[in-house]
Amino acid sequence: MSAAAVDWARVKADFPVVNGRIDGQPIVYLDSANTSQKPHAVIDAMADFMRHAYAPINRSAYRLAAAATDAYEGARTKVQKFINAPKAHEVVFTKNATESLNLVAHSWGGANLKRGDAVVLTHMEHHANIVPWQMLAASHGIELRWIPLTADGQLDLTNLSTLLDGAKVLSFTAMSNVLGTITPVAALCKAAHDAGAVAIVDACQYVPHNVTDVQAWGADFVTFSSHKMVGPSGIGVMWGREALLDAMPPFLGGGNMIADVRLDGFTCAELPAKFEAGTPPIVEAVGLGAAVEYLSGLGMSNVRQHEMHLTDYALRTLTDRYGDDITIHGPRNVEVRGAVLSFAFRDIHPHDVSQVLDQKNVCVRAGHHCAKPLMRLLGANATARASFYIYNDESDADALADALDGASDIFGL
Amino acid sequence: MPGLEDLYREIILDHYRSPRNRGELPTPPAVHAQGHNPLCGDEITVYLQIDGDTITDVKVGGQGCSISQSSASMMSQAVKGKKVDDVKAVVRKFKSMMSIDDEDPTPIPEVKLGDLEALQGVVKFPVRIKCAVLAWNTLTEALAEAQ
Incomplete structure (x- = not known):
């Protein structure tokens, strides 16, 4: 099946909010890099589960609880297949991608990094892949190094080997949430490993829009969130290699993550429970599983093709119409950018x-x-950002271009 | 939805295009405070030269949207040359116009807001209230600095 074989109008019809109206006018939702809308399939899966099948997981003997546990673990297996992870128990459910990155930084980093160790980040990271490392810099005295950017908003890898020399970690985004830039993930993972560093991939903007294969990447940890991939908020994913996860201390302590607790200490549960303290987001996991099924049904390579077409169309439409009055940040080549358009208008x-x-x-x-570090680099306190997804089409890019006209009228520019 | 003409009144756009009292004052003798709106990245610095009980000079720095910048400009006009106690009354009155409750149990002072009333339309756009009050909260911090 190719992207042309997908009925994208039918896809749009699956999403109630983007078919809704405010003040009688249609909604043009261009904020999916922030959070995505949800299809009926996800909404219904969660509602049905709560209506008919909700129960605790992992801790009760009755059939209702066993079935709920199967539903929760079934979602894990769906995610495993979606990202081609070797083992389901390497997939850990968290609250969101931010918690996933904090888990890796604090648990793996806290146990393995010491004063003077270098962690390499990039100038296009989200705060979620900056602040946890800055916290480790404060508590453990680690050194942070930064991969700079080229003029068109790609990673400048000229001095990569120098930056990685002696480094213990390379943690980077697979796709920038501001520039849309898609980074060379597999090459970066290899460069990290060649330098003896662990490769951590913030794939929050990538997984919802592309075929993801954590083994082809050769990554050590990959983090993303459900709410950007048509799933519910409240659940994120941290995938890590089994050997690394086994060697790590737990992150949060409490119920579910222990094998035994005595007055003088505790022993950890096996993976993945070791990293899932307390009652997890059960309903949200069911929703995430439904989201993964929905996206798999479309085919992620079709999703990517659809978005490349839309990105190209939006870039052309806005620049043809507004020329130098609009500055769109990030690379022009849609082979290396996703459907995220940050722009300055007049x-x-x-x-x-x-x-x-x-x-x-x-x-x-x-x-x-x-x-904010990237924004300072762009010399802007803020940008406007339009981001497209599977339920958007060319008419949304046209609506954006038309609506921008109104701004000139008001501000008299 | 209210029309944009309620938000972008001509006097507001005038202050946005030609902001009054832009710049800095040497500290000391002036005091200053910085405010920012973490949601949208607006930043404002308010400098106050206070002599005795009077604000003899005020300057505003920073950058942000039309509402935050015009509010800052209008604020600077409203406080320059005024007594500190009168300015505090204007702050209370302005924030009450923005539907922001303070914890002060005494009645909101009956003071004239003049041009500042142009910002009343912001209340119909609740997301923008934070933009409009940023300069005023920063002013309050600068006044606290001076005490």
Whole structure:
């Protein structure tokens, strides 16, 4: 099946919010890099589970609880297959991608990094892949190094071997949430390993939009969230290699993560329970499983093709219409960028751009996108950001372009 | 949804395009405070020169959206040359116009807001209230600095 064989209008019909109206006008949802909308399949799976099958997992003998446990663990297996992880128990459910990155930094990093050890990050990271390492810098005295960017917003790998020399960790985004840049993940993982460093991939913006194969990447840890991939909020994923996870101390302590607790100490449960303290997001896991099934049904290579087409169309439409009045950050080549368009429009502040677009129900993010170091590099306090997904089509890019006209009228520019 | 003309009144756009009292003051003798809106990245620095009980000069630095910058500009006009106690009354009155409750049990002072009333339309766009009050919260911090 190719992208042309997918009925994208049918896909759009699956998402109630993008078919909704505000003040009688259709909603143009262009904020999927922030969080995605949910299809009926996910909403129904969660509602049905709560109506008919909800029960505790992992700790009760009755059949209802056993079936709920199967549903929860079934979601784990779906995620495992979706990212081609070797083993289901390497897939750990967390609260979100931020918690996943914190888990890796604090548990693996806390146990394996010592004063003076270097962790290499990039200038295009989300705060979630910066602040946990800065916290480790404060508590463990680690050194942070930064891969710079090229003028068109790709990673400048000229001095990669120098930056990686003696480093213990390379932690980087697979796709920038501001620039849309897709990074050379497999090559970076290999470079990390050649230097003796562990490779951690923040795949939060990548997994929802591309075929993900953690083994082909050669990564050690991969993190992402459910809510950006048509699943519910409240659940994220941390995948790690079994040997690394086995050797790590637990992150949060409490119920479910122990094999035994005595007055003088505890022993950990096996994977993945070791990293899932307390009652997990059970309903959300069921929703995530349904989301994975939904996306798998479309085919992730089809999703990627659809978005490449849309990105190209949106880039052409906006630049043809507004020329130098619009500055779109990040690479022009859609082979190396996802469907995220951060832009500056004339001299109008992004917050005002967003306000004017909202008048036409065009929903874009305005702000620093939780990537303030990158924003400083761009010389902007904020940008407006339009991001596209499977339920968007060319008419949404046209609506964005049309709505921008209104901003010029108001600000008289 | 209210129309944008309620938000982007001409006087607001005028202050946005031509902000008053932009710049810095040497500290000391002036005091200053920085405020930022973590949601949208707006930043404002307010400098106050206070002599006795009077704000004799005010300057505003920073960058942000039309609402935050015009509010800062109008604020600077409203406080320059005023007594500190009168300014505090204006702050309370302005924030009450923005539907922000303070914990002060005494009645909101009856002071004239003049041009500042142009910002009243912001209340219809609740997301933008934070933009409008940023300069005023920063002013309050700068006044606290001076005490």
